[in-house]
């Protein structure tokens with residue numbers, strides 16, 4: 001073969017490859033559902049970044065959860081993943097559960113005040129100073145911390161610190177022990193350690209053993225068969241419970257809370273005998289993208305970030321060496337640029353479909369650039385919707401949550417306070 005033919009052949013091959021690899025236009029305009037959300041936001045005079053919850057979808061998710069749990073376990077609502085008192089109230093009403101799992105001292109104070117009937121379990125071991133802050137800020141009312149609040153303790157050291165606090169304040173404290181059932185994020189790792197802590201609890205006049213918490217999200221996250229890891233976690237949990245029952249004998253509390261599970265795993269306990277009596281879950285009720293898991297296939301997304309488009313440009317330009325025209329020549333989905341009110345949240349663009357951030361231009365919490373194809377006909381003032389990757393923390397960034405109900409924003413739900421009032 002002549003050298004020229006080879007070169008031409010090579011060029012043609014490269015051009016063919018180029019045609020194959022060039023991205024196609026994936027842009028679309030809002031589907032009718034998002035058009036309705038946008039109209040509802042306009043009607044409600046929302047004008048900035050807004051966290052929106054679809055009440056109907058939330059309700060569907062609670063029903064789905066109930067069908068799985070099917071009263072075989074008590075259900076504990078993970079409040080950090082649904083961090084708004086009205087949202088919690090809605091889930092409590094729909095599910096009939098008064099059990100809440102909390103992870104942040106100001107939230108404990110706020111929840112104790114708002115839900116005096118609640119049964120609270122801490123989801124992480126709080127520094128003793130945070131526990132002290134809770135009591136200093138606690139407004140005496142119908143909620144009785146000595147009976148309704150279960151602190152979580154992971155080590156003998158923390159147990160000793162809590163004992164001192166209980167004596168100092170002259171208050172009884174309910175104590176649940178954190179178990180390591182395979183996640184390796186702390187917690188008790190051996191029955192010897194557990195028995196020593198149970199002994200301390202038995203000797204204590206102020207601290208009372210109230211149960212266990214063992215969390216096992218690794219079961220569906222690590223590669224391999226989730227049921228194998230589930231069984232290992234369950235076996236570990238069972239050994240702790242059996243040993244504790246034997247150790248305490250008649251002093252085993254009949255109302256012991258034996259907590260397990262989270263959104264990613266709660267459906268793994270639909271059938272069978274398990275050593276715990278309640279399952280915790282929160283995120284699956286709003287389903288951010290981190291929860292797009294096979295184990296949650298029957299839950300539906302129920303929360304979006306909506307934000308107005310401020311500017312539109314029909315061509316892409318980037319300061320300095322302008323790579324914008326090159327980017328859009330190669331990729332039709334980079335033809336247009338839209339700038340939104342705020343951005344850079346833990347979230348991914350959802351509607352209109354085909355929008356992406358531009359890493360060459362950079363990210364912005366003030367005016368984020370999104371690129372899309374010329375199919376996308378967004379104008380300044382229109383809404384863009386993103387799906388949060390997680391609800392925890394993200395929900396706290398937008399002020400009142402807009403509650404969407406069949407075409408209308410029906411309520412505005414304030415979120416929990418990140419910082420409670422200082423003790424006087």
Ligand SMILES: Cc1ncc(COP(=O)(O)O)c(C=O)c1O
Pocket residue numbers: 078081101123124213215261262263264280281282283284
């Ligand atoms: C102790 C504990 N239980 C349960 C959960 C599950 O929460 P979610 O259902 O929102 O994933 C978590 C989440 O971090 C947790 O830390």
